[in-house]
Amino acid sequence: MHDAFDAALDALAEAGDDEAALCQPFIDVLRVTGASVASLGPPLGSETVAASDPLALRLDELQFDLGEGPCWDALATGRPVIEPDVRESVHGHWPAFSRAIQHDDVGALFAFPLHVGPLRLGAVDLYSGDPRSLNAAEQRQAGAMSGVVGRSVLRRALERASDDGQVDLAPHSRRLVHQATGVVLAQLGTSPEDAQLIIQAHAFASARSVGEVADDILGGRLSFSTSADGIEDHP
Known part of the structure; x- marks a missing residue:
């Protein structure tokens, strides 16, 4: 089995x-x-x-x-x-x-x-x-x-x-997204792969680029936490 x-x-x-x-x-x-x-x-x-x-x-x-x-x-x-x-x-x-x-x-x-x-x-x-x-x-x-x-x-x-042009998945700065991934990883206790997917999902849901979301995370304007209802984002 x-x-x-x-x-x-x-x-x-x-x-x-x-x-x-x-x-x-x-x-x-x-x-x-x-x-x-x-x-x-x-x-x-x-x-x-x-x-x-x-x-x-x-x-x-x-x-x-x-x-x-x-x-x-x-x-x-x-x-x-x-x-x-x-x-x-x-x-x-x-x-x-x-x-x-x-x-x-x-x-x-x-x-x-x-x-x-x-x-x-x-x-x-x-x-x-x-x-x-x-x-x-x-x-x-x-x-x-x-x-x-x-x-x-x-x-x-x-x-x-990305194919439909709804959201730009190419980061403005790979280093920026990499750093933001580390922040989300620490906030949620998840894997690096999942942390990056969560950033991308937030960008998708808000019709913004991954780079813009990463910039907000690093600037302290956006953070994530877990609750009984799943993930909560805090603008």
């Missing part, structure tokens, strides 16, 4: 724009029926990035339309949502979503935050046709895989924004 997990991490890191490659590793390692990857709210907007099958896509779209469901809970809490038996559970907090899926072939639902370090971007939704749970090791694996997917999704969104 460990070898399969390592292979899944490698496959996710190399997935690029291949939507199927973002979902299949979850299905293979966790033995679920279907999977989807969705961005939710800022900074990327709400959309399905990848779905393994029509039902996985439907589950995403219902949650977008209704504003409730496991993906929203995973995003809000930053923690996995484990629903091992959908048919027997009473979802007081998902009433509309629960009614909408009562005739679908869904026995269990799981959602994991899609993230880059502490920056929450959306969720990975998994479903099983039969009731079942995920043990602690499987939940850790799903969380690690979701982190790899989060970096891939954010990178792809930033690259597309």
